[in-house]
Amino acid sequence: MLGFLKNPVVVTAEINVNLVALTVMGLISRLWGLSYPRAVVFDEVYYGQFVSLYMKRIFFVDDSGPPFGHMLLALGGYLGGFDGNFLWNRIGAEYSMNVPVWSLRLLPALAGALCVPLAYQILVELQFSHCSALGAALLILLENSLITQSRFMLLESILIFFILLAVLSYLKFYNLQRHSSFSGSWWFWLLLTGVACSCAVGVKYMGVFTYMLLLAITGFHFWHMIGDHKLSNVSLTCHFLARGLALIIIPVAMYLSFFYVHLALLYRSGPHDQIMTSAFQASLEGGLARITQGQPLEVAYGSQITLRNVLGKPMQCWLHSHTNTYPIRYENGRGSSHQQQVTCYPFKDVNNWWIVKDPGMQQLVVSNPPRPVRHGHIVQLVHGITTRYLNTHDVAAPLSPHSQEVSCYIDYNISMPAQNLWRVEIVNRESDTDVWKTILSEVRFVHVNTSAVLKASGFIGASLPEWGYRQLEVVGEKLSKGYHQSMVWNVEEHRYGKSQEQKEREVELHSPTQIDISKNLSFMAKFTELQWKILTLKNEDTEHKYSSSALDWITMDTNIAYWLHPTSGAQIHLLGNVVIWASANVAALIYVCLSLWYLVRRRRKIYDFPE
Secondary structure, eight states: OOGGGGSOOOOOOOOOHHHHHHHHHHHHHHHTTTTOSOBOOTTHHHHHHHHHHHHTTBOOOOTTSOSHHHHHHHHHHHHTTOOSOOOOOSTTOBOOTTSOHHHHHHHHHHHHHHHHHHHHHHHHHTTOOHHHHHHHHHHHHHOHHHHHHHTSSOSHHHHHHHHHHHHHHHHHHHHHHTTOTTSHHHHHHHHHHHHHHHHHHHHOTTHHHHHHHHHHHHHHHHHHHHTOTTSOHHHHHHHHHHHHIIIIIHHHHHHHHHHHHHHHHOOBOOTTGGGSOHHHHHTSBSTHHHHHTTOOSBOBTTEEEEEEESSOOSSOOEEEEEEEEOOSBOTTSOBOOOOEEEEEESSOOGGGEEEEEOTTOOOOSOOSSOOBOBTTOEEEEEETTTOOBEEEEEEEOSSOTTSEEEEEOOOOSSSOOOOOOEEEEETTGGGSOSBOBTTTOOEEEEETTTOEEEEEOOSTTOBOOGGGTTOEEEEEEEGGGOOOGGGOEEEEEEEEOOOOSHHHHHHHHHSOOOOOOOOOOOHHHHHHHHHHHHHHHSOTTOOOTTOOOHHHHHHOOOOEEEEEOTTTOOEEEEOOOHHHHHHHHHHHHHHHHHHHHHHHHHHTTOOSSOO
16 A cells, blocks of 8 residues: 555656756846945936835825836835835935845846746747747847846836736747647636736836737637637637636736725825825825815805815916906006906915805805805805905906906906806716815806806916916916816815904914814725826926937947946946847848748749748
């Protein structure tokens, strides 16, 4: 019964020496002396700031792409015990002893090293010889620019790793398709394809191109499967559902999970709060949350409010007024109403407070019980400090002559009556009730007399001259010109006014609120807003300092200086391998010429290659 113990246990394994040797050489070339230089190199000054913010749980927005790559870099810092305390202010700054340089650079280096065996395996799965696969892997191994990028806290090597992993996984899956459909290995490589695609997209949006390519190839292959009469309808349906699950549902779920973890980690208020909506800011610990905690939820007649413009461009600002008036004549000779100025002010100020008044009543306090303002209600907005009413009329705005001037009305006893009635329109009421709510409701104010909409001029250069203290212009825009986010406002700070006397009311405007009502955004609301900010925040008109043209990739006319030693003059440059780049250019040209040649021969009914 125990006879098997008389014989030794033997384990046999096939080892691809080429693959092992390439992996070892890749690790050596990327990991050797990884801590040198112990100074900030190129975009480490950029990504290092985000790693520090992760360590301190402080919220930030990076318009360069999704958060997965940043979280991987932060993982290296976490594993190395980094506390986030380092000032990432310039390239070349020496790292302090608390910065685990080797740990921070480890994951990009490992990803770069593993790209070498991945390239080898891809060529093997494409049915090329092992000699060809070895040559392709050596090109990756010896490429200067790839080595340089892999050895620092950058995202390029991680992106390339996931792209190659996605391609290899799909090739493995496709080759198993012919004889092992729905086997364990078949499922593994199919699922890994979707996971790798989502990771590539999660690192940088350039990964979308690989994802779309693999989706297109999958669709092409499945189209041919439909024409295979050997496959039953049930089998085709199962194949379709499997691909949909692995290549669409799982990648989308993973992409959402990246943001979920990102938002769960970064729960504290930070330097990028101001570009987010008031509701988002209020969901973070500290910052606006300290101000808005305990505010009344429903805006009522008599409420004291501050109104923040939702657009937040060119900067966040609040509806504001002060005692100064528009000049009688502007610099260009146009006249104004000489009424009290209304602007959008980019800082918190007591002059940002307004009182929501019922046009049919004189009181400026909240009744008991409060009467909430609803979508479609007519209100007057009274400036809290000067007690003048928000007004607009058929007078050209100072910087936007095609729009109406917005002012606080002063009665000069001339034939210019007050026009101070505004209709409240809650633009996001589909996801909410018709009650105007603090922070949550996005509101548009439509002027009753002229149908103009209260708007902050959301463009660079919309600052008023010296007489307007360089504050942003506010205008009345005709509805016929279409909808724009600069027409939408939300209540950020809110209290129920209790005093009818002006002096006592001014004291109220300076005091904090005390009523305890919490407001939290759902994950999907946060994700939608953050995703939109990432996609739209980047200024498309500005070009990166080190950007290059496609021709530069061929001619190698430029390089990027990554680092310079302040005393010895030692330097690190991003520069391609001349032999590899030149041979790649020649090979690409030869390939195009041969392709055209064989297409011409095929047109002449000469078939050099089978279909």
